[in-house]
Amino acid sequence: MDVKSADGTTIAYDQTGSGPAVVLVQGGFSDRTHPIWAGLAAALSGEFTVFNYDRRGRGGSSDNESYEVEREIEDLAAIITAAGGSAAVFGGSSGGALALRAAAAGLPITKLAVYEPPFIVDDSRPPIVEDFREQLAALVAEGKRGEVVERFMVEAAEMPAEMVGQMKESPYWEGMTAVAHTLVYEAAVCGPGNQLPVEELKKITVPTLALAGGASGPWMQGAAKAVAETVPGGEYKVLEGHGHDIAPEALAPPVAEYFRA
Numbered sequence: 001m002d003v004k005s006a007d008g009t010t011i012a013y014d015q016t017g018s019g020p021a022v023v024l025v026q027g028g029f030s031d032r033t034h035p036i037w038a039g040l041a042a043a044l045s046g047e048f049t050v051f052n053y054d055r056r057g058r059g060g061s062s063d064n065e066s067y068e069v070e071r072e073i074e075d076l077a078a079i080i081t082a083a084g085g086s087a088a089v090f091g092g093s094s095g096g097a098l099a100l101r102a103a104a105a106g107l108p109i110t111k112l113a114v115y116e117p118p119f120i121v122d123d124s125r126p127p128i129v130e131d132f133r134e135q136l137a138a139l140v141a142e143g144k145r146g147e148v149v150e151r152f153m154v155e156a157a158e159m160p161a162e163m164v165g166q167m168k169e170s171p172y173w174e175g176m177t178a179v180a181h182t183l184v185y186e187a188a189v190c191g192p193g194n195q196l197p198v199e200e201l202k203k204i205t206v207p208t209l210a211l212a213g214g215a216s217g218p219w220m221q222g223a224a225k226a227v228a229e230t231v232p233g234g235e236y237k238v239l240e241g242h243g244h245d246i247a248p249e250a251l252a253p254p255v256a257e258y259f260r261a
Contacts, residue, residue: 011056
């Protein structure tokens with residue numbers, strides 16, 4: 001299925017299950033077929049009507065040469081409209097950052113849960129240059145898609161350069177470079193330097209849960225905690241033993257519990 005966003009971009013989605021509407025917002029590199037997101041949709045669909053959509057430029061969704069974060073907020077708004085006009089929303093990683101910004105913009109979100117939105121709130125990791133988005137965009141324009149992926153993985157995701165070198169020999173590399181242009185979107189969603197958007201978060205009026213994995217880096221736990229402390233009435237929960245690439249069977253129970261309450 002698909003819907004048209006405000007600028008005419010086609011946004012593809014899967015709808016599964018029955019019950020109150022829940023929309024899933026993916027992070028970098030993912031689309032609705034990714035095992036984590038497809039698995040999470042399946043795990044939640046026994047209790048909720050789940051809308052698992054491809055963000056623009058990925059999977060079955062189209063794209064538009066003119067990108068701003070507001071366009072992605074409009075994409076989410078179009079999915080929420082398809083869901084009946086309001087929905088609970090879960091966002092993972094940079095998808096969590098997008099979901100938070102959408103809630104701050106006033107979208108009809110009933111409840112919000114995010115997992116490790118990648119904001120940098122302390123010195124527990126190296127900073128990201130404030131013009132990271134512009135640097136990635138310049139590389140995309142030059143056709144250097146592999147370099148875009150490599151820089152994103154090393155500078156944003158903190159993957160050792162030698163591991164990225166190994167990834168280049170894997171069957172996954174072609175798929176990663178195919179969506180390299182959308183990494184510019186991730187950088188835009190997270191903002192200059194991935195700084196916590198304090199004033200935006202203070203505008204959020206819906207119940208919000210920020211989750212982090214107990215096995216994740218301190219900076220990711222600190223980011224989730226800072227989100228919960230900044231959003232009025234926000235809650236923070238650590239899922240012990242799990243990292244950033246959390247399995248859907250571990251993520252679904254706390255998300256379902258929060259949306260159910």
